[in-house]
Every structure is written in structure tokens, then in C-alpha cells.
Amino acid sequence: MQLKLEIKGALPDEKQRGIEAAQGNREGGQExxxxxxxxxxxxxxxxxxxxxxxxxxxLMPNEExxxxxSRIGQGQIEREFKAAYANMARGPVN
Numbered sequence: 001m002q003l004k005l006e007i008k009g010a011l012p013d014e015k016q017r018g019i020e021a022a023q024g025n026r027e028g029g030q031e032x033x034x035x036x037x038x039x040x041x042x043x044x045x046x047x048x049x050x051x052x053x054x055x056x057x058x059l060m061p062n063e064e065x066x067x068x069x070s071r072i073g074q075g076q077i078e079r080e081f082k083a084a085y086a087n088m089a090r091g092p093v094n
Contacts (some may be wrong), residue, residue, distance in 0.1 A: 045081050049074045 039047060053070045060066035 041081060041085055045078060048077055052077065 052073050056066050056070045056073065060069065
């Protein structure tokens with residue numbers, strides 16, 4: 001089973017780098033970790049979505065449940081990233 005992830009705002013090259021990072025990270029290679037560190041926020045979001053989707057698919061026997069859980073997880077990750085970047089843009093709070 002393979003899930004299709006769609007992240008709004010990620011450029012095509014960032015999507016490809018995100019896929020490569022997710023695959024490298026899953027295989028335990030340092031190259032995957034380095035790619036994740038070098039990605040833009042959109043690319044990191046895309047890569048994390050692939051990693052989570054891959055994990056969900058490997059654990060869930062039911063394809064429809066896996067797709068729904070992946071969709072929910074992707075939405076939550078997207079919201080958390082957006083909140084974190086908004087907080088970073090505002091700067092430190094005294």
C-alpha cells in the first residue's frame with residue numbers, strides 16, 4: 001500500500017528532497033538525517049509526512065484506516081509546524 005501525500009506550498013524539488021530524506025532516514029543512513037536538517041520548512045514538513053505515513057502503513061492492516069490515520073496525522077503535523085514557525089517569526093517573548 002502506498003499513500004499519496006500532498007503538502008500545499010512545497011515546491012517540486014523540495015518534495016523530491018523530502019522523499020529522499022524520508023527514505024534515507026527510514027534506512028538509518030546519515031544522509032537522510034543530513035537531508036532533513038538541510039530542508040526548508042516546507043520540505044521538512046513533507047519529509048516528516050512521508051516518514052509518518054510509512055510508519056502507519058507498516059503498522060495498520062486495514063488500508064482505509066491507515067489512510068485516515070495518515071491524513072489526521074499529516075494535518076496535525078502541518079498545524080504544529082505552522083504554529084512553531086509563526087512563534088519563531090514573532091521572536092522571543094520577554
